[in-house]
Amino acid sequence: MLSKRSRSWPTISIIIAILVVIIALPQDKRTFVPSFLKSPKLHYGLDLIGGTQLDFRISEREMREQTEALQNDIARMEEEGAPPDRISSQRAQLQTIEEQQRTIVEAIRTVLERRINAMGVSEAVITPSYIGNEKHLLVECPGVVDTQACINTVGKTIKLEFKEEYTEATDEFENEVFARVESALARITESGETLSVVGQDLSDELGVGFDDEQEYFYDQLPGGLEKLWDQSPDYGVKKVEGNIKVPERTEDGVRTREIPGIFISEVIKPKETKGRVITDPSLAFEHLANTMENAVHKERTDFPLENVTDPVQKSLSEMAIGEVRTVQIDDETSALLHLSSRIDGVEEMEASHILIAYKNALSAEETVERSRDEAETLAEELRVKIEGGESFEDTARTYSDGPSGAEGGSLGVFGRGMMVPPFEAVAFELGDGEISAVTETQFGFHIIRADKAPVRTPDKVNYDSLVLNGTEDLLIQSEDLAAQVREHRIEREEEVAFMRSLFFSLLPSGWKDTSLDGKHFRSATVTLDPTTNLPVVQIIFDTQGAELFQELTKVNIGKRIAIFVGGDLVSAPTVQTEIAGGIAIITGSSTFEEAKKLAQDLNTGAIPAPIYLAGQRTVEATLGAQALHTSVEAALIGIAILMLFMILMYRLMGLLADIALLIYALIFLAVLKLPLFLFSDQYIVLTLAGMAGIILSIGMAVDANILIFERIKEELKKGKIYKTAVETGFERAWPSIRDGNVSTFITCIILFTVGTSIVRGFAATLGMGVLISMFSAIVITRFLMKQLGKSPLSENLEMFGVKVDV
Known part of the structure; x- marks a missing residue:
């Protein structure tokens, strides 16, 4: 009898194989699977998808100076x-700074990650790097080619700030802004300073934004700067009233908000014509229609899906929102489709009702005095009269207690989910003109008439189509264009202007600067509230900070005090009472981890370790796409040549090795799409170096098979039967395979530990490939060889490349 383990093992293997195949499929082919299987995807680095890389150096000079000063103070105090208690306090402060030095890289990385996420970059990679004694952070933002915007957002000084609430745009505030504008303008026009210098000086002030050198396509210009579009650099520095648009998170999601303000701007060089990547598929279709002779663009809004002809209708019903797909209409026509949105049809009906309310029923007027039983009796009597021929409308006007009574009881058209459940359940069962039995809801008793029976409205779609006509290579052309649209490789020539702008907001930011900042902050620690036993964050200020904090809390009782780290709001506790003594407690953390994160954020903001931009690199999206295409092409050619070589050299064993190689490729592809260790939020990011590691690991997978097959051939030549030759071949080849792969894996670990980000990408994919190649060679190939031993083919030695002497 088979053991329980032996019966369950094939089932588990099949389930894992199915999952691997599903994950390896492209995302647009996984529409039929649960949501958790739709999300895995490949994560590309800059050199494959384009984007921006910034190198930030962490300066520890101030921390070292503080450490040295504290050590000298402690030594002096001891003498x-x-x-x-004073010495103990200084030692505690020294210990805090030393702990900050140990964790500085991770702390600053967390702040930078938060800033990048705010930009909407979902696949950024932040990698620590060490050059001599210097600590660096390499920030890679795939898909972000606006280097200056990335620098302005990510590279801001990380500092701790305490701010008061300030939200009203008073005349006093506006006058203050205008005065600041005039002061800045005077520094340029009267003192001879440049806008670049003034902008850098003022950019850290609240409500001020500065773009040192920004490229704008016309539709990207902030409001008001259109006046400078046709101007030359000789036009000089100008003051312009306008606005900027910023994303704002609300309960309903993220929306764009216009912030009015004043620009001090200048054109820094003449306009140029530049290729602009079109990311919106609708605009890409429009551009292709304007530049191709055989293409026509159509835009459909709120179009009934049932009115769309097949096969377009079938494709639209299957597509995900935002997807781009090709469809063959006939031999001479194909189309590219982009589905913007889909509105599912709903069941609707038109009805009237008469409501007989009773005392204390929901929404009943005070004049209603009848009891529940009296209301039910009256409703039954009215229904009988209506059934006897009396007018429903006249009865409603006379007796109905609902607001629709004046309209003859008409409720108009409504869909499912708009009425209370008891009413809806009855109403949607009625046919045309049918009158219901008396129905009770929390409002009273209803007599319902279906003016129009329930019908389902058609599904509606908003979509664009690009129809292509022709006879030669039409399908290939369609697929190629669709790939270009999906990968944002469609460009159009547009003029671009180059401007430098300093912006002063006329809308209070919501917070006002105070004199309390990180210089007055000592530490933040997590403790437990003795009353609630919940985690709280305790913050401690120095002597001057304690005085400032006491004054700040005194004038803000009942209001919030915001705590910013690196320009990002991390907490905004409400002041309950005046706080003296320099020690404050922040409540509201529901878990220890939440409180620990807040304390870490506060300590990070107080770290006197500014970051400086040490280098930058930008890769255009088109170059990245070309590198990706070339890499994939090289990998496919390499695999094809290897597979052909294995078949020529080892015949049937080579074919089995090729099958194992394909399985290896599927497993590798699936692993690359999954997070590291399955449940982390870190992924292997594919770069050109990583692709090189993948291709090399494919060769190593074949190396293992060659060692095994040569051993098997030797055993077969000695006259051993197939089964024995296979077992002996694997047994004798294993030490060589193990030693070679282990040494390679150790090398990968060393490279990953001490190498730069490029080397680490190569080491990560090569190391992963080594592990999977060992699995494919020892497990998968061995399984296939054993299965082959059960067939008559195993007796034909020539099928294994072994010459038989006659």
Whole structure:
């Protein structure tokens, strides 16, 4: 009898194989699977998809100076015999700074990650790098080619700030802004300073934004700067009233908000014509229609899906929102489709009702005095009269307690989910003109008439189509264009202007600067509230900070004090009472981890370790796409040549090795799409170096098979039967395979530990490939060889490349 384990093992293997195949499929082919299987995808680095890389150096000079000063103070206090509590306080401060030095890289990385996420970059990679004694952070933002915007957002000084609430745009505030504008303008026009210098000086102030050198296509210009579009650099520095648009998170999601303000701007060089990547598929279709002779663009809004002809209708019903797909209409026509949105049809009906309310029923007027039983009796009597021929409308006007009574009881058209459940359940069962039995809801008793029976409205779609006509290579052309649209490789020539702008907001930011900042902050620690036993964050200020904090809390009782780290709001506790003594408690953390994160954020903001931009690199999206295409092409050619070589050299064993190689490729592809260790939020990011590691690991997978097959051939030549030759071949080849792969894997670990980000990408994919190649060679190939031993083919030695002497 088979053991329980032996019966369950094939089932588990089949389930894992199905999952691997599903994950390896492209995302647009996984529409039929659960949501958790739709999300895995490949994560590309800059050199494959384009984007921006920034190198930030962490300056520890101030931390070292503070450490040295504290050590000198402690030594001096010990010599002078200072009180132990004072020495203990200094030691605690020294210990805090030393701990900050140990965790500085991770702390600053967390702040930078938060800033990048705010830009909407979902696949950014932040990698620590060490050059001599210098600590660096390499920030890679795939898909972001606006280098200056990335620098302005990510590279801001990380500092701790405490701010008061300030939200009203008073005349006093506006006058203050205008005065600041005039002061900045005077520094340029009267003192001879440049806009670049003034902008850098003022950019850290609240409500001020500065773009040192920004490229704008016309539709990207902030409001008001259109006046400078046709101007030359000789036009000089100008003051312009306008606005900027910023994303704002609300309960309903993220929306764009216009912030009015004043620009001090200048054109820095003449306009140029530049290729602009079209990311919106609708605009890409429009551009292709304008540049191709055989293409026509159509835009459909709120179009009934049932009115769309097949096969377009079938494709639209299957497509995901935002998807781009090709469809063959006939031999001479194909189309590219982009589905913007889909509105599912709903069941609707038109009805009237008469409501007989009773005392204390929901929404009943005070004049209603009848009891529940009296209301039910009256409703039954009215229904009988209506059934006897009396007018429903006249009865409603006379007796109905609902607001629709004046309209003869008409409720108009409504869909499912718009009425209370008891009413809806009855109404949607009625046919045309049918009158219901008396129905009770929380409002009273209803007599319902279906003016129009329930019908389902058609599904509606908003979509664009690009119809292509022709006879030669039409399908290939369609697929190629669709790939270009999906990968954002469609460009059009547009003029671009180059401007430098300093912006002063006329809308209060919601917070006002105070004199309390990181210089007055000592530490933040997590403790437990003795009353609630919930985690709280305790913050401690120095002597001057304690005085400032006491004054700040005194004038803001009942209001919030915001705590910013690196320009990002991390907490905004409400002041309950005036706080003296320099120690404050922040409540509201529901878990220890939440409180720990807040304390870490506060300590990070107080770290005197500014970051400086040490280098930058931008890769255009088109270059990245070309590199990706070339890499994939090289990998496919390499695999094809290897597979052909294996078949020529080892015949049937080579074919089995090729099958194992394909399985290896599927497993590798699936692993690359999954997070590291399955449940982390870190992924292997594919770069050109990583692609090289993948291709090399494919060769190593074949190396293992060659060692095994040569051993098997030797055993077969000695006259051993197939089964014995296979077992012996694997047994004798294993030490060589193990030693070679282990040494390679150790090398990968060393490269990953000490190498730069490029080397680490190569090491990660090569190491992963080594592990999977060992699995494919030892497990998969061995399984296939054993299965072959059960067939008559195993007796034909020539099928294994072994010459038989006659």
